[in-house]
Amino acid sequence: xxxxxxxxxxxxxxxxxxPNQVPRRYAIALGWGAxxxxxxxxxxxxxxxxxxxxxxxxxxxxxFAFVACLAAVSLLAATRLSRPGLRLAWVPSAxxxxxLAIWLLAAFELTRADDAAQRAVLFFGDTADSCPLLIxxxxxxxxxxxxxxxxxxxxxxxxxxxATAGLVAGxxxxxxxxxxxxxSGAPFIGFWYPLGMLIPxxxxxxxxxxxxxx
Amino acid sequence: xxxxxxLDAREESLRNLLNRGLSGxxxxxxxxxQELSAHLRAFLRKRLARLPDEVEDLVQESLLxxxxxxxxxxxxxxxxxxxxxxxxxxxxxxLRRRAKRDLLTDALDDxxxxxxxxxxxxxxxxxDLGKLLAKLPDRQRLPIVHMKLEGLSVAETxxxxxxxxxxxxxxxxxxxKALAELIRTEA
Numbered sequence: 108x109x110x111x112x113x114x115x116x117x118x119x120x121x122x123x124x125x126p127n128q129v130p131r132r133y134a135i136a137l138g139w140g141a142x143x144x145x146x147x148x149x150x151x152x153x154x155x156x157x158x159x160x161x162x163x164x165x166x167x168x169x170x171f172a173f174v175a176c177l178a179a180v181s182l183l184a185a186t187r188l189s190r191p192g193l194r195l196a197w198v199p200s201a202x203x204x205x206x207l208a209i210w211l212l213a214a215f216e217l218t219r220a221d222d223a224a225q226r227a228v229l230f231f232g233d234t235a236d237s238c239p240l241l242i243x244x245x246x247x248x249x250x251x252x253x254x255x256x257x258x259x260x261x262x263x264x265x266x267x268x269x270a271t272a273g274l275v276a277g278x279x280x281x282x283x284x285x286x287x288x289x290x291s292g293a294p295f296i297g298f299w300y301p302l303g304m305l306i307p308x309x310x311x312x313x314x315x316x317x318x319x320x321x
Numbered sequence: 322x323x324x325x326x327x328l329d330a331r332e333e334s335l336r337n338l339l340n341r342g343l344s345g346x347x348x349x350x351x352x353x354x355q356e357l358s359a360h361l362r363a364f365l366r367k368r369l370a371r372l373p374d375e376v377e378d379l380v381q382e383s384l385l386x387x388x389x390x391x392x393x394x395x396x397x398x399x400x401x402x403x404x405x406x407x408x409x410x411x412x413x414x415x416l417r418r419r420a421k422r423d424l425l426t427d428a429l430d431d432x433x434x435x436x437x438x439x440x441x442x443x444x445x446x447x448x449d450l451g452k453l454l455a456k457l458p459d460r461q462r463l464p465i466v467h468m469k470l471e472g473l474s475v476a477e478t479x480x481x482x483x484x485x486x487x488x489x490x491x492x493x494x495x496x497x498k499a500l501a502e503l504i505r506t507e508a
Contacts, residue, residue, distance in 0.1 A: 108450040113381050114354040116469045117388045120493075123345030128392040190393045191406035261390040263410040320414070321386070321501070 129186050129260060136249075136256035137182075137279065143248025144283040152241065152287040166291040169212070173296060174285060176205035177304070178278035185253065185275050188268040189260035206301065213294040229292040235299050238288065242303025246273070246280030250307050254318055262319050269315015270308050277304030328401075335360075336400040343391060358384055361408055368412060377446040379415055383408045385450075385501050414505070453503045461496030464489045 108116075125131075148154075161167045180201045187193045213229075220226045232238075253272040262268035281300050290296065335356055342350025361380045369376050387407050394403050454462060467478040468489065479486045 108381075108446070108454075110358050110377060110381055110384070110446065111355075113384060113450060114351065114358055116465075117384065117497075118342075118347055118351035118354055119470075119472050120468045120475070121342065121347060121350050121388075124343045124392050126343075126396075129395070190395060190398070190403070191390070191410065192402035192404075193395075193398065261386075261393045261407065261410075263406050320505070321390075 129189055132256040132259055133182065133186055133253075136252035140249030140252030140276065141279055141283065143252070144245040144280050147245055147248065148283050148287055151244075152284075155287055155289050157289070158286065161291075164291070166293075167285070169209075169293070170285050170288075170291070170296050170300075171282065173205050173209050174278055174282045174300065177202065177301075178275065178282055180205075181271055181274040181278055185257070185268070185271045188262050188264060188271055189257050191261050191263050206297070209293055209297040213292075213297040216293050226294075230294040230298065232290040232292055232295045232299075234288065234290060235295065238284075238290070238295075238299040239303035239306060241287075242277060242281045242284050242300065243306035244280075245283050246276040246304070246307040249279045250276035250311065254311075257319055258321070261321065265316040265319045266312050267315070268319055270312035272315070273307035273309065273311025274304060276311070277307040280304070280307070332399070332401050339391075339394065339400060340396055343394070343396075354384060354388070357387065357404065360404070364405065364408055365412065374447060375415070378448050379408075379412060381446050381448070381450060382415070382501070382504050383411045385497065385504070386411055389498055389501055418505070448504070450500065450504075453500060453507070456503060457496050457499055460484065460488065461492045461499055464492035465496045468493055 155161065180198060183201075184195055184198045187195055187198065216229055217226050220229060250273060253275050254269075257268055257272055281304055284303075290299075335353060338349045338353035338356070342353050358380055361383050362376065365379050365383070366373070366376050369379065387404065390407065394400070454465065457465070463482045464478055464484070467473045467481055468475065473481070475486050475489050478484075478489045482489065484492065
């Protein structure tokens, strides 16, 4: 087939293209992914029993805000990576802001603690050994959905795009997990939560080149 | 600095054609692809100077990719950056596949292939997309043949093939994606 014939073939009956397909695809993916994570959390883990009382205290909102900021920034990065030729620019460094904020709060809490035993409680809580793995588990349905969204678009930096898909999944998974998680120490949240999000991020970086090719 | 004015004008006219094409103007879209193929040929010829025979294959592969991924173009985004990112992605993918193939097969193939057609005009692709098209399943191939090659409408294509109109549209869309996939896995 000559190139001119290909051009004619592609142009014939091409029709109009619906605008805003990038945000639309991500909205669908996040909807289904978050639903999947919520169902997993509800069936396997359950809401934290004192959720009603916890929402009256500030710490759970700090936790929500921290995770939601990471989710929003990584989502922005994912949408940019799904469009050829767009730069990430300031977006990756914006991930540092919520991290820095929670670490400052963590440092404040740790310096105010009475002794080493109390500092250990702030850092390890009761659930440090399960938290990262459970976040990674809840991230799984979101990861599948975000990879689906990316596959229908056009990422050109596959490893980075895969890692970002993993980070979005980890952050949304953590957001859902925070409805179950009984912890309220900033040192706990500032360390174990990001660790949990890094698991799907690493998996995404490994699988990205294979999963996202087009 | 002198060249930038001309480049901007060209980017503007290309972008205008694409935007009109994306909103359904078929002749604008045709003109866009036509200009695009010349642009891609120059872009790729520079980067594939040692493999002149493969330039046209990659022009076609990039055209198909740009068509299939045209919904990722954002009207506010610089068009040239978008086009070059796709063409570069396909170029790197092509070279990677090529390197893998060369590792598996004998280098002999290369020695003969190299000089032979280096002076040709490169308007002819080595890979025949028509042949690849024939490999698609009927539910994708027939809509493409009737709609895109014979120029029938969706309704007529549906009548000829006994498929529903939405199945015809899906068939064209998936078929062109499958064609890109065939290029990737076969070449």
